[in-house]
Amino acid sequence: AQSVTQLDSHVSVSEGTPVLLRCNYSSSYSPSLFWYVQHPNKGLQLLLKYTSAATLVKGINGFEAEFKKSETSFHLTKPSAHMSDAAEYFCVVSSTSGTYKYIFGTGTRLKVLA
Amino acid sequence: EPEVTQTPSHQVTQMGQEVILRCVPISNHLYFYWYRQILGQKVEFLVSFYNNEISEKSEIFDDQFSVERPDGSNFTLKIRSTKLEDSAMYFCASSDSWVQETQYFGPGTRLLVL
Numbered sequence: 001a002q003s004v005t006q007l008d009s010h011v012s013v014s015e016g017t018p019v020l021l022r023c024n025y026s027s028s029y030s031p032s033l034f035w036y037v038q039h040p041n042k043g044l045q046l047l048l049k050y051t052s053a054a055t056l057v058k059g060i061n062g063f064e065a066e067f068k069k070s071e072t073s074f075h076l077t078k079p080s081a082h083m084s085d086a087a088e089y090f091c092v093v094s095s096t097s098g099t100y101k102y103i104f105g106t107g108t109r110l111k112v113l114a
Numbered sequence: 115e116p117e118v119t120q121t122p123s124h125q126v127t128q129m130g131q132e133v134i135l136r137c138v139p140i141s142n143h144l145y146f147y148w149y150r151q152i153l154g155q156k157v158e159f160l161v162s163f164y165n166n167e168i169s170e171k172s173e174i175f176d177d178q179f180s181v182e183r184p185d186g187s188n189f190t191l192k193i194r195s196t197k198l199e200d201s202a203m204y205f206c207a208s209s210d211s212w213v214q215e216t217q218y219f220g221p222g223t224r225l226l227v228l
Contacts, residue, residue: 034216036219041221042221043117043118043205043219043220043221043222044157044205044207044219045219046216046218049216090157098162098169098170099145099147099162099164099169099170099212100212100215101147101159101162101170102147102149102157102159102207102217103159104149104156104157104158105156106155106156107156107157
């Protein structure tokens with residue numbers, strides 16, 4: 001069965017410094033992996049997705065993630081944090097059976113300090 | 115840009131009452147999902163729906179829950195007799211395919227059962 005583990009429930013960074021949000025996955029097959037962001041009182045917005053093409057995936061708002069099969073990781077990074085990046089981030093794996101439902105990580109709350 | 119909408123944004127109900135949560139998926143999408151997030155917990159899959167039928171459901175989706183596509187645009191989740199533990203944020207999502215496709219999420223309905 002597929003699963004994702006987000007290693008940090010909270011991350012704090014200073015504005016202008018790099019962001020690293022960690023995600024490890026478990027999947028018997030080549031997974032489809034996603035990062036979503038949720039701003040307060042907003043829906044879940046897709047940041048980026050990996051579907052077995054390039055291992056380095058670029059997303060919106062300067063975020064990117066690298067798929068590393070040897071480490072079963074899909075960490076989300078951004079070179080320079082902005083105040084508007086403060087939000088909850090979810091790593092998601094798509095099930096490879098049934099209707100490809102999403103399996104969510106527990107989320108990482110990113111705080112950006114001025 | 116097309117988006118998924120949900121109404122109401124918040125609902126407060128008494129235990130034992132019926133609630134209907136409404137979603138308008140993206141117009142050309144054919145695959146629909148409901149997820150929920152109990153406060154402090156991860157987002158969980160409830161049900162997927164295609165061609166006017168439930169395609170897959172989780173163990174959470176018991177006889178108290180039902181889904182319907184009453185017309186060409188709406189997709190509803192009904193909870194027949196609400197329980198305290200049904201208090202959660204409910205997200206609707208839609209996609210135009212099963213495999214490796216992005217699911218687009220609505221902003222959620224926050225349900226509070228008293």
